[in-house]
Amino acid sequence: xxxxxxxxxxxxxxxxxxxxxxxxxxxxxxxxxxxxxxxxxxxxxxxxxxxxxxxxxxxxxxxxxxxxxxxxxxxxxxxxxxxxxxxxxxxxxxxxxxxxxxxxxxxxxxxxxxxxxxxxxxxxxxxxxxxxxxxxxxxxxxxxxxxxxxxxxxxxxxxxxxxxxxxxxxxxxxxxxxxxxxxxxxxxxxxxxxxxxxxxxxxxxxxxxxxxxxxxxxxxxxxxxxxxxxxxxxxxxxxxxxxxxx
Numbered sequence: 001x002x003x004x005x006x007x008x009x010x011x012x013x014x015x016x017x018x019x020x021x022x023x024x025x026x027x028x029x030x031x032x033x034x035x036x037x038x039x040x041x042x043x044x045x046x047x048x049x050x051x052x053x054x055x056x057x058x059x060x061x062x063x064x065x066x067x068x069x070x071x072x073x074x075x076x077x078x079x080x081x082x083x084x085x086x087x088x089x090x091x092x093x094x095x096x097x098x099x100x101x102x103x104x105x106x107x108x109x110x111x112x113x114x115x116x117x118x119x120x121x122x123x124x125x126x127x128x129x130x131x132x133x134x135x136x137x138x139x140x141x142x143x144x145x146x147x148x149x150x151x152x153x154x155x156x157x158x159x160x161x162x163x164x165x166x167x168x169x170x171x172x173x174x175x176x177x178x179x180x181x182x183x184x185x186x187x188x189x190x191x192x193x194x195x196x197x198x199x200x201x202x203x204x205x206x207x208x209x210x211x212x213x214x215x216x217x218x219x220x221x222x223x224x225x226x227x228x229x230x231x232x233x234x235x236x237x238x239x240x241x242x243x244x245x246x
Contacts, residue, residue, distance in 0.1 A: 001076045007052035008073075012037060013045045017054065020068040025107055027063050060107045067111050108192075108207035110219055114226060116204055118233040120197040123204060124171045126229060127193055135238040136228030138221065154182070163191075171195060178208070178218075186214040204229075 007013055012035075019034055020026060026034075032042045046066060049055040053072035058065045116123060126132045130150055133143035140160055142153040149164040159181040167175040174193040180186050189212060194205040206222055224241040231239040 003052040025065040109211040110208040113205040115201045116230045123202045135232045138224035138242045187212050
């Protein structure tokens, strides 16, 4: 917690966070050009922010992209403000490495990372078993499995969202399509779940790629979903952080 507040004490570092809030995923050169700092000063301040967990780097080929991670700040503030609701719902990013050796993946449009106190098995089951959705999914209490797809249903029984699994690394990685049936004019995109067990916690990361026009609300949807998932796995309480919920 001390490192978070120390990092925020410097106005230049706050300027860097503001720049990433406006446009996530910037490189060092982009940040240097946008702010009145030298390349050395920008790199130095980014290192402090990274050590505090407020910035995470994602390397893609020759370029390193920087993402704002508000989770540590929310967890610090959560000591006094809504400790069970605020921290798990904030937007952030993660520090990750290329997962496919020899293959360069594009940078994700959205990244969020949080820690959940649970077993790796419990987290994997929550993300892959259809019946688990009713405990945490913000927009629907019902999901069914159809082969390699999880199909989320609207109250009238029609399909709301189809997530078709493209690649599975058991208990570690899920890559799936994101097909918004509630808005058939919006094309499908792709997302990845990453599970990294760390003692009694698991680090859960969501990466969303190729978010199309019309998908601006996906970010808030992921935040609500992860908040409910974290609450359910840690407390056993089924919570759906739907819009308008108290």
